[in-house]
Amino acid sequence: MSDFFVKFWGTVGGMAGGNFDRPVGRVCYDTPCVEVFFNGTSYLLDAGSGFTRFCSAGKPKNPVGGVFFSHYHLDHICGLWLLGDGLWDKSFGRMRLVGPRIAGQTVDDVLHALMREPISPGPITWAKVKEELSPDITVVMHTGSVWYDGVCTATFVPVVHGAGESYSIRLSFKGGPTVVYATDVDFGASKEKLVELCQGADFLIADCEYTNREYYNRTSPRPHSGPEVVVQVAEAAGVKHLTLFHHPYRTDSEDRKMMERLSEAARFARTFDFRVDLARDKGILVL
Numbered sequence: 001m002s003d004f005f006v007k008f009w010g011t012v013g014g015m016a017g018g019n020f021d022r023p024v025g026r027v028c029y030d031t032p033c034v035e036v037f038f039n040g041t042s043y044l045l046d047a048g049s050g051f052t053r054f055c056s057a058g059k060p061k062n063p064v065g066g067v068f069f070s071h072y073h074l075d076h077i078c079g080l081w082l083l084g085d086g087l088w089d090k091s092f093g094r095m096r097l098v099g100p101r102i103a104g105q106t107v108d109d110v111l112h113a114l115m116r117e118p119i120s121p122g123p124i125t126w127a128k129v130k131e132e133l134s135p136d137i138t139v140v141m142h143t144g145s146v147w148y149d150g151v152c153t154a155t156f157v158p159v160v161h162g163a164g165e166s167y168s169i170r171l172s173f174k175g176g177p178t179v180v181y182a183t184d185v186d187f188g189a190s191k192e193k194l195v196e197l198c199q200g201a202d203f204l205i206a207d208c209e210y211t212n213r214e215y216y217n218r219t220s221p222r223p224h225s226g227p228e229v230v231v232q233v234a235e236a237a238g239v240k241h242l243t244l245f246h247h248p249y250r251t252d253s254e255d256r257k258m259m260e261r262l263s264e265a266a267r268f269a270r271t272f273d274f275r276v277d278l279a280r281d282k283g284i285l286v287l
C-alpha cells in the first residue's frame with residue numbers, strides 16, 4: 001500500500017442507510033468519515049456512521065494520529081455513539097480529538113450529551129470512557145487555528161453553514177501532500193477564506209450537495225454548495241484534484257442528480273487543469 005491515500009468511510013449527509021428506491025441491502029451509505037493515511041498513521045475527518053466502519057474494519061489497524069471535527073451536526077458525530085462499546089481499538093493508540101467550539105459547545109460537551117440518558121442507555125457514559133481512554137482533547141480557537149503533531153499540520157477556518165458555522169480543515173504532511181476537507185459549507189458565501197485555505201492543495205474534498213439549479217434557487221446563506229461555486233474555488237486556488245462530497249444519496253432520483261452534479265462540475269472545470277470526481281463509500285484516492 002502506498003505511503004499516502006484518502007479513503008471514504010462515509011460520504012452522505014443527513015441519514016445513513018440504503019437507497020430507498022432499491023431492494024433492501026443492495027446499496028448502503030454512511031455519513032461522513034474520511035481517512036487520510038500518511039506514512040503508517042491514519043488521520044480521520046469527522047466521525048459520522050462511517051467512523052464505526054473504520055473502527056470495525058479488519059486488521060491490520062494503523063495508529064490514529066487524530067480525529068478532526070468540522071462541526072457537530074449529528075451526521076458528523078453519530079459514529080461516536082458506540083465508543084462505550086469498545087469501538088476504539090487499542091492499536092489506534094491514544095485518542096486525540098480536535099474540534100472547534102460551536103454555539104458554546106466543544107467535542108467534549110457533545111460527547112457528554114450523546115453518551116447519557118435520554119440519548120444513550122446507561123451505565124457507560126463519556127466520563128467512564130474518558131477514564132479508560134484518557135483522550136487528548138484540543139479545542140480549536142476561532143480563526144486560522146493550527147494543530148501540529150510533528151508530521152501533520154491541521155489548519156481550521158470557520159465558514160458559513162446555513163445560519164450556523166462549520167470549520168473547513170487543511171491537513172498538510174511534512175514531505176507529503178495536502179488535503180482540504182470543506183464540507184457543510186456554502187462555498188459562495190465563504191469563497192475568499194476557502195480560496196486561501198485551498199491554495200495549491202493536492203486534494204479538495206468539497207461539499208456539493210446541490211445541483212447548480214438547487215444551489216441558486218436557495219437564498220443565502222445556504223447550508224451547502226453546488227458545482228459551479230465549488231469549481232470556482234478549486235480553480236482560483238490551483239487545486240489539483242477536486243472530489244465532490246456530502247451527497248443526499250437516498251433515492252434513484254437523487255442518484256441521477258448526483259451524476260448531474262458531477263457532469264456540471266466537469267463542464268465548469270473543462271477549461272481548467274484539475275481532475276473532478278465523486279466521493280464514494282470505500283472509495284480511495286491516491287496521488
Ligand SMILES: [Zn+2]
Nearest residue numbers: 013014075184
Ligand atoms: Zn452534514
Ligand SMILES: [Zn+2]
Nearest residue numbers: 071073161184
Ligand atoms: Zn451540517
